[in-house]
Amino acid sequence: MDLPFIVATLTRRGLLTPGRPIRVASQLNALRRWGWSLAGELRQAAARDPGRTAVVDEDGATLTYQELLDRSERLARSLRAGLGVQSGDRIxxxxxxxxxxxxxxVAAMLLGADAVLVNTGLSAAQLATVAQEQQLRVLAHDAEFAERVLALPPEVHRVDERGHEELIAGALPGDQLQPPDRDGRTIVLTSGTTGAPKGARRPTPHGFGPLVSIIDRIPLHARDTVLIAAPIFHTWGYAALQVAFALRATVVLHRRFDPAATLAALTAHSCDAMFAVPVMLQRLMEVPPPDARPPLKVVAVSGSALPGGLATAFMDRFGDVLYNLYGSTEVSWASIAGPADLRAAPTTAxxxxxxxxxxxxxxADRPVPAGQVGRIFVGNEMLFEGYTSGTTRESHDGLLDTGDLGRVDAxxxxxxDGRADDMIVSGGxxxxxSEVEDLIARLPQVREVAVIGVPDPEYGQRLAAFLALHPGEQLDPEAVREYVRHYLARFSVPRDVVFVKYLPRNATGKVLGRELRRYYG
Incomplete structure (x- = not known):
């Protein structure tokens, strides 16, 4: 990435404003020594703005950047001295x-250990499998998951929230931590919507390039206040945290997403931005609108497709502040749609x-003409380093296969258009x-919808639509089919229309297709 573009973007977003020389020098030295990992980002923020509020929890706990760094360093020293965590271990x-x-x-990265971000929706059996496959030395967990961790192998040290505080309080004084001999990696578990989750090794940024790519298109600024509603164990939530620390922002966190509480927090903390997943926007639209619009300038979403009509409806209520990032754990980001794009084409990425x-x-790995559907390949600075199992994804000329099918317009x-393995062949x-989902989602009675392919003895496969309706609403299956028939070809009409109370989703809001297929044995 060219230097003039980087400098211009950092200036535009307020990151190159003058500061006290000694603090600016400390900030740059922190990045030089510790790099652009989350630990490095926290160190540079604490060096430049030590007294600025870094994190506000929903229970009222508030930590400055210096306090957050001090606690993380104490935890790192205790993990090393008390539990023997070393560079290369996995937490x-x-x-x-x-x-x-x-x-x-941060403590893991200060020690050069890998942080494995575990999906809170995993079952006890899945968690035990992850612990074994990832060779965890320690598992830190919230108290609510105490029963779920009982099945872990005995060699895995378990640290709950009380133990976390005890480790911090009991840290022995010692020399300042030194940069480890290897960078600690972040390992994100893939969503597992179609099978067992896989560990994906995320790279450490090597400069300002990745940050600049995002904030050039999403207008976040230094010292913003940012509510991160997306789970931090997910790639999008973790990316939000990285960006926030780079910007020396104040981060507002809630353990669970609640639409009413989120709206209240956006106003109470005068949030400039929110990071969320699309289903959260749907839930926000279902609660009464606040008396005064929250002072949001940016609502950045990722993780799944925006359902039909949601983008424009959301912006009609909250203003033209919506930014949709399409990417994946493996490719990081591929494209970003701003408010103008979403007004012109609400389903665009x-x-x-x-x-x-x-x-x-x-x-055959040949580029297709505009408007034609093909496989989406992406290249950028933050392509993943492969799965922890040793496998990777297909690549071509430095570009990585996303596993999705799509098209680019004129x-x-x-x-x-959806996952390559979601496309079905019905009657040839x-x-x-996804095209059928988007259409059905526009029906005012429909709260949420998922359309999947199921086996069919005559056509090979057929479509089945699962609809959850708003309270008090009713729809007839044939009316749904007739509605789709009016707009799409006959082979796109779902022969099965199933009404459910809610769609099964994982902790990041993605619909679990395998759970829906259980209706068909």
């Missing part, structure tokens, strides 16, 4: 969004940011469930 983190999770991630390459390729906007015709 599992089964936590919701609160300052203790941040301290544990936007355009690649600066420094990102995106190509739509056919089965204006250069990307549209994602290719059908994308």
């Amino acid at each position: 599992g983190l089964l936590c919701r969004n609160h300052h203790g999770l941040i301290e544990a991630i 936007g355009r690649p940011p600066h420094g990102t390459r995106l190509e739509i390729l056919d089965a 204006d250069g906007r990307l549209f994602v 015709e290719n059908v994308f469930p």
